[in-house]
Amino acid sequence: xxxxxxxxxxxxxxxxxxxxxxxxxxxxxxxxxxxxxxxxxxxxxxxxxxxxxxxxxxxxxxxxxxxxxxxxxxxxxxxxxxxxxxxxxxxxxxxxxxxxxxxxxxxxxxxxxxxxxxxxxxxxxxxxxxxxxxxxxxxxxxxxxxxxxxxxxxxxxxxxxxxxxxxxxxxx
Amino acid sequence: xxxxxxxxxxxxxxxxxxxxxxxxxxxxxxxxxxxxxxxxxxxxxxxxxxxxxxxxxxxxxxxxxxxxxxxxxxxxxxxxxxxxxxxxxxxxxxxxxxxxxxxxxxxxxxxxxxxxxxxxxxxxxxxxxxxxxxxxxxxxxxxxxxxxxxxxxxxxxxxx
Numbered sequence: 001x002x003x004x005x006x007x008x009x010x011x012x013x014x015x016x017x018x019x020x021x022x023x024x025x026x027x028x029x030x031x032x033x034x035x036x037x038x039x040x041x042x043x044x045x046x047x048x049x050x051x052x053x054x055x056x057x058x059x060x061x062x063x064x065x066x067x068x069x070x071x072x073x074x075x076x077x078x079x080x081x082x083x084x085x086x087x088x089x090x091x092x093x094x095x096x097x098x099x100x101x102x103x104x105x106x107x108x109x110x111x112x113x114x115x116x117x118x119x120x121x122x123x124x125x126x127x128x129x130x131x132x133x134x135x136x137x138x139x140x141x142x143x144x145x146x147x148x149x150x151x152x153x154x155x156x157x158x159x160x161x162x163x164x165x166x167x168x169x170x171x172x
Numbered sequence: 173x174x175x176x177x178x179x180x181x182x183x184x185x186x187x188x189x190x191x192x193x194x195x196x197x198x199x200x201x202x203x204x205x206x207x208x209x210x211x212x213x214x215x216x217x218x219x220x221x222x223x224x225x226x227x228x229x230x231x232x233x234x235x236x237x238x239x240x241x242x243x244x245x246x247x248x249x250x251x252x253x254x255x256x257x258x259x260x261x262x263x264x265x266x267x268x269x270x271x272x273x274x275x276x277x278x279x280x281x282x283x284x285x286x287x288x289x290x291x292x293x294x295x296x297x298x299x300x301x302x303x304x305x306x307x308x309x310x311x312x313x314x315x316x317x318x319x320x321x322x323x324x325x326x327x328x329x330x331x332x
Binding site: 044060168 | 303304305306307308310311312313314315316317318319320321322
C-alpha cells in the first residue's frame, strides 16, 4: 500500500517534471512567446548590434541579398546618427507605432505616393507637412483652404498633404 | 422501497444492515428489497464477506509487559528533543526507506534521463527571421518618417 502511494506520488510528479524539462529546453532555445508586441526600433537595433558577428550574419542571411544590403546600410546610418537625431526620430516613430496597423499601412502607401514626386517638390511638401502637423484641425483646414496653399501645390500634392497631415499628428 | 444504491443515505443504510446496526423495521424493509434487487444483494454479500473475514481474524497475543513497555517508550519519546524525535536512530527504519528511495530515484531518473529535445533549428531560424524582418520593417518606417519630416532630416542630402 505504501509502495503504491509512493508510486502514485511519483506518477503525479512526472507531469511537473515534464513541464520543467520543457521550460528548461525552451530557455536554452531562447524561444519567445508567440504574438508578442514588436519592440521599439532602438531595442531591435541594439539587440542586433549586440549579437556576435556570426549570429548577426546568420540573422541577416535570412533576407534576400538586396534587402540584406539595404538593412545593413540603413543600420549603419542609424548607428552613425547623433543622439539628438535619434531622439527626434524616435518621437516620430512613437506616434506612428500608436496608429492602428491598417492606418500604418495607409501611411506607408501615402509615402509611396510621396516618393514618386521629384526631390525639389518633396522638400517643399516636407516643410509644408511639418507646418500642417503642428496645427489643430481648424487651423489645418484653414491652411489647406488658403489660396497660398492652392497656388503652391498641385492637386495630387495637396491631396497627399491633406491625407498625411490628417494621418500623422505631430509629436507633443 | 427505493433502491439504496441510488442514494447516498440508502447506501449507508445498506452498510449498516450488513454490520447489524440497522433497526428491526429498517432491516426487514431492506431484506425484502435484497430479495428483489440483484445489485444491492451483490454489495451486501461482499460487505458480509468483509465482516466475516474480520470476525475470523485473530489478533496476535501480546506479551505480558507490552503495556508497560509501550507507556515507557511514549514517555521517553515525549521527553526527548524534537530533532531526536525526527532524526533519532530509532526513527530511521530501513524498510519504509526503500520504497521512498525508489520513488525519489524514479523522479530523479525522470529528470535526468528524460531527453531534453535538441534545439529546434527551424524554430530558432524562424525567430531570427521574424526579428530581422522586424528590424527591416522598423528601418523602413524610420526612413519613411525621416523623409516625411524636414525636422527629422538633419542633413537634407543624407537619407537614413
